[in-house]
Amino acid sequence: MIYTVTLNPALDYVVHIDSFNEGSVIKSTNSYTSAGGKGINVSRVLKTLGSPSKALGFVGGFTGKAIVDAMAKEQIEADFEQLEGETRINVKLKSGQETEINGVSPDITDANFTNFQKKLEQINENDTVVLAGSVPATLPETVYATLTKLIHNRGAHVFLDTSGAGLREGLKAAPDFIKPNHQELGELYDTSVDSISDAVRLAKRIQTDFGVTHILISMAGDGALYVSGKKVIHAHAPKGTVINSVGAGDSFTAGFIHQFKKHDTVEDALKLAISTGSATAFSAGLCDRETVEALVPTIELQGLNEEGIS
Numbered sequence: 001m002i003y004t005v006t007l008n009p010a011l012d013y014v015v016h017i018d019s020f021n022e023g024s025v026i027k028s029t030n031s032y033t034s035a036g037g038k039g040i041n042v043s044r045v046l047k048t049l050g051s052p053s054k055a056l057g058f059v060g061g062f063t064g065k066a067i068v069d070a071m072a073k074e075q076i077e078a079d080f081e082q083l084e085g086e087t088r089i090n091v092k093l094k095s096g097q098e099t100e101i102n103g104v105s106p107d108i109t110d111a112n113f114t115n116f117q118k119k120l121e122q123i124n125e126n127d128t129v130v131l132a133g134s135v136p137a138t139l140p141e142t143v144y145a146t147l148t149k150l151i152h153n154r155g156a157h158v159f160l161d162t163s164g165a166g167l168r169e170g171l172k173a174a175p176d177f178i179k180p181n182h183q184e185l186g187e188l189y190d191t192s193v194d195s196i197s198d199a200v201r202l203a204k205r206i207q208t209d210f211g212v213t214h215i216l217i218s219m220a221g222d223g224a225l226y227v228s229g230k231k232v233i234h235a236h237a238p239k240g241t242v243i244n245s246v247g248a249g250d251s252f253t254a255g256f257i258h259q260f261k262k263h264d265t266v267e268d269a270l271k272l273a274i275s276t277g278s279a280t281a282f283s284a285g286l287c288d289r290e291t292v293e294a295l296v297p298t299i300e301l302q303g304l305n306e307e308g309i310s
């Protein structure tokens, strides 16, 4: 079974405008809401690809109810801990450029967290648990390390997709898979990633410093890297018109796990990951299966040496 954990879900409010002028009244040309937050998006895309999953995390208020209703409508199993406050609204402004205003997370009490941890007792050996998204303000930065240890004790694998302090602390518990994007990777070592070889060098440092087995680095239009042991693979992203890249990273994660859980090669998993991420980037909302399947045969992989050179 695949579980997704979203500690900090969001109702995404996607607003299209012709141009953004600060201080003026702007009429949107199109807008919609979407149940979001990283683990929730992963569950939604897994469903599209044909993998069942169960979504765990915290929701509250009318925004939380909108998420619960959306999951039920899409027939995705979910078991969220209910909070007193309201799940945040994240505004995604599309004006040619993409601007994001992410809301404030509701409070999570000690009792809420204890109830949530009880839900993790259903996890069994060989399950995969995706821990994804930012750490809410009322939880400690070490929360992903705590959860990773707990999940490892139950014999399951952990896929961690987060950034900043949550990633830095989470790495200390050696999750099995991580997927920072190239900016998040740079932030981890207080540097910038300006080339594929920069990304490979830092991925190798993560191997040495934290002992993570499968390191995926997504790089938007530059595709993605997979680093494990001595293996280094660069997957090229297909060319296309980007309509909405919100959820592209989560779609990439879903594509990788869907294929990897079938015991296919990492090469096949990487091809599906790129196809799924790019299919979402080329779509108005999250991807559909036809768009993903059409991209798979177009994806090119390139083996690199440990310096990131072909």
Ligand SMILES: Nc1ncnc2c1ncn2[C@@H]1O[C@H](COP(=O)(O)OP(=O)(O)O)[C@@H](O)[C@H]1O
Pocket: 180, 181, 182, 218, 219, 220, 221, 222, 223, 224, 237, 238, 239, 240, 242, 245, 247, 248, 249, 250, 252, 273, 274, 275, 276, 277, 278, 279, 281
């Ligand atoms: N401009 C783009 N062109 C083609 N594919 C893209 C583009 N942006 C994102 N993608 C696809 O989505 C995946 C994840 O994108 P990325 O922006 O790196 O993730 P995140 O949303 O986590 O920052 C990429 O590996 C790629 O497959």
Ligand SMILES: O=P(O)(O)OC[C@H]1O[C@](O)(COP(=O)(O)O)[C@@H](O)[C@@H]1O
Pocket: 008, 010, 012, 035, 036, 037, 038, 039, 041, 090, 102, 132, 133, 134, 135, 245, 246, 247, 248, 249, 250, 251
């Ligand atoms: O938890 P975070 O890091 O604030 O991110 C939440 C946002 O990320 C998303 O999950 C999209 O993530 P990606 O674009 O990285 O796939 C949105 O649905 C949500 O608004």
